[in-house]
Amino acid sequence: MSKRILFTWIILFAIVFGLAFAWKEYNRTQASTENFDAIIPESAEYVIEEFIKNEQAAGAKYNNKAIIFKGTVKSIELNDSVQTVIIGNNLQESGVICEFEQKESIDLKKLKVGDSVRVKGICTGFLMDIILVRCILVK
């Protein structure tokens, strides 16, 4: 095979590979929260304190990371657009807002205020509460 033909095949292969990679990247979906290694902090109250003391440092430590919190259910809101559970304790106004995906709805319907739960989710930061998205219940 002449060098010219070989070179053409290599270029063609590189283009096809590049297009396939770009298509795969473009259509990439969110990794499942189950597959993330999680931080298990001392308590939600400890993390809240960290955010209140130094939001930037706490953000660098926790944002975009999976965290597992154990807490008591303070409120539940389930409808077509929102699946949110707030966990915390009665001594502190701030808690953890946990946004769940639709696939968790069957298990979420079994929850009641006052139940003890473990939740794993991706931290997006702190407003009045720590906010976790893409949450799953951890047994």
Added chain:
Amino acid sequence: MKFIICVCTLFLCMSESGAQNRIIARNAYIKFSSKTPLENIEAINKSGVSVIDKTTGQLEFSVLLKGFSFERVLMQEHFNENYVESDQYPKALFKGIIKDIQLINFAKKGKHSITVNGSLQLHGVTKEVTVKAFLNIQDELISADCNFIIVPSDYNIEIPGLVKDKIAKTVEISINANYR
């Protein structure tokens, strides 16, 4: 001793009434949309936080930019890393005053059209904005809905030349918040 008890009681009553004057929404729903002939882009955030003081009309709204969820992961990454730079500027914050708040009777059910004058801080830039909204007073909660437009370039959000035809020059924001 009686004087101290009276002062403490008065202080507690004032604190309690102050707390009752404030209503809070913890799961505000925010959507932004960019529409072009090439592509429509939408992102949703379900955890905005807002506080209204019913006496003074002060309204604050904040949202974590990392909480916006896009249809495509790649768009979400570009949004956070290149456009809003959410590691450096994690929140968007609005502070304003509801005009003529004293005309609204929060004890009576009804729907009110309101105007909120304030400032929006996004990507390290603060701009004065005026937003028109609806306040719907019901038995157990008060809900607010609004739509407004922002111009990303006003907030130094730069869109790369390669994708500038896919992202609109103006972005529509829709908000729904339930206050308790």
